[in-house]
Amino acid sequence: MGLTxxxxxxxxxxxSFLHATFPAVHKEGLVTPLLKKPGHDxxxxxxxxPITNLSTxxxxxxxxxxxxxxxxxxxxxxxxxxxxxxxxAHSTETALIKIVDDILTSIDSGSVVGLVGLDISAAFDxxxxxxxxxxxxxxxxxxxxxxxxxxxYLNGSFSVHLGRSRSSVTPLASNGDPQGxxxxxxxxxxxxxxxxxx
Numbered sequence: 391m392g393l394t395x396x397x398x399x400x401x402x403x404x405x406s407f408l409h410a411t412f413p414a415v416h417k418e419g420l421v422t423p424l425l426k427k428p429g430h431d432x433x434x435x436x437x438x439x440p441i442t443n444l445s446t447x448x449x450x451x452x453x454x455x456x457x458x459x460x461x462x463x464x465x466x467x468x469x470x471x472x473x474x475x476x477x478x479a480h481s482t483e484t485a486l487i488k489i490v491d492d493i494l495t496s497i498d499s500g501s502v503v504g505l506v507g508l509d510i511s512a513a514f515d516x517x518x519x520x521x522x523x524x525x526x527x528x529x530x531x532x533x534x535x536x537x538x539x540x541x542x543y544l545n546g547s548f549s550v551h552l553g554r555s556r557s558s559v560t561p562l563a564s565n566g567d568p569q570g571x572x573x574x575x576x577x578x579x580x581x582x583x584x585x586x587x588x
Contacts, residue, residue, distance in 0.1 A: 399447055402447055403451050406451055406539070410534075410536070410538035410542065411538075411539065412448075412546075416445050416448040417448055417543065417546035417547065418547045418548060418559060419442040419547070420443045420548070420551050421440045421442050421548050421549065422440075422441050423438035423441075423550070424438060425439075442548065444571065449572055452543075453572055455540075456576060459532075459536075459576055462530065463530055463576065463580055468529045468583065470583050472485075473579060473583065474488075475575070475579060489505070493505065516565050518565055519565065521581070522544075522581050523537060523540065523541055525581060526580055529580070530580060540573075540577075543573065546561075547559050547560060547561045547562060
């Protein structure tokens with residue numbers, strides 16, 4: 391009797407973690423450019439948003455890794471307790487409540503308050519893989535097979551699909567994270583946490 395799809399997926403995931411390698415066949419992103427807004431100039435590439443589709447098995451592997459990685463990072467003394475993004479029961483609302491409370495408390499105590507806001511949401515597109523892996527190791531104690539698996543995961547590839555045409559497969563640059571990935575948000579959090587201030 392042949393293996394069911396679920397059994398094949400389980401076997402693939404087990405082998406991936408056992409050998410600390412994210413299978414190349416499952417980390418190729420298929421990028422489809424979609425217009426940001428209907429009616430935009432289709433001859434201008436800036437009017438398109440690249441939407442990346444990853445395979446089902448890659449998403450399953452990422453979810454399994456995320457379940458372990460998230461709890462490990464959150465239990466680290468280097469994890470900022472004020473981190474709101476990508477955490478359950480936290481949001482922009484909880485971040486704003488904390489900021490407003492801190493401002494009002496400071497004003498009530500007679501302090502002068504200044505606020506600087508930075509939008510770094512697109513910064514991960516240019517984040518160095520080497521620096522990210524270094525931070526995972528030095529700040530969060532992730533090394534050996536788990537770190538090798540993450541490094542393998544980051545070294546993905548993509549092809550662009552437009553109409554009936556498809557480009558050749560191209561390796562991702564050594565920066566950023568595969569777009570549309572499950573692990574992207576938690577890896578971005580680990581990347582920026584050393585910059586946060588209590």
